Amino acid sequence: MKNLDSVFAAYLIGWGIFFVFSLSVARRAAGLKEELGRLKERLQDSARQGK
């Protein structure tokens, strides 16, 4: 079993890249969801005030 450190490094870094990307998308999505909720509330408020 020669050069297994290279194999493990390649797999670990590769998986790390996918994991970090997926995590960053999830975080960005959570931030957007919050912002969407706030905007919807503001829209409802302004609609109520309009009435």
Next chain:
Amino acid sequence: MKRTLPIFAVLTAALLSYSLYEALVLAPTDQLQGDVYRIIYYHVPSAWTAFLLFGINFVCSIQYLVRGNPRSDRLTNWIVIGVGVVIAVAAYLVTLPKGMLPSAVATTGFLIVGLYFLVKKLFSHQAVDVLAVVSAEVGVVFCTVVLVTGPLWARPVWGIWWASGDIRLTSTLVLWLLYVAFLILRTMIDDADRRALVSAFFGVFTFLDVPLVYGSIWWWRTQHPQPVVFTSAGLDPTMRKVFYLSWLSLTCLMALLIRQRYELESSREELRTLEQELEAT
């Protein structure tokens, strides 16, 4: 769809784990390279998946440009069919580089046609712009994996991390830079229609590097070895089985990442619409 997604995610996780086990344990050791060759099960499928994603970006870019006009849309349909048929026929008539299988080239031709019409059927004119940015971003991630795992494989086999001037390596790095530029470009334009139009033109131009990356090892002598999958040289049957399984599992992962990223982009679109509504009130 909401119910099938978690099932698909679990199946993908199981497939990824099993393919990892096969790649690291079950696949036989290579006589020349020893165990380090096992990086092939991660490096090459990642490259193929990146090509597929950049292909999706190319198809979306073309569709964004032509679908606004019914005449150019119809004309492009026929051009795409023509290109597919020409590739399939030429594969058997033209002398291909040594080792390249005509059946693999012909299948690629038909896959291009299939991909074009599949995207057209599933995505609206506006949605192809969203899919274009999503496929470019996920493609950059897969291409990053290729650029990281390549040197880790090269060091023990070639004795160097990176072969300067090697056309396969350089063109792959350029490909990565081009799609990073595509993503940066989109952040620099505020107007949605203009952003979509400019990035569609850029997407068509950027894809031109993909055939260069793929063909470089056939057309020029490079440090990077010639391909062994889908060629007359071939892989050992057990290695081939493990390779296809790894590719399938990474393709499933790609589908999940696209789905996750597509939802984010859709939320962004919703946010922009709400902001405009709020401004109007």
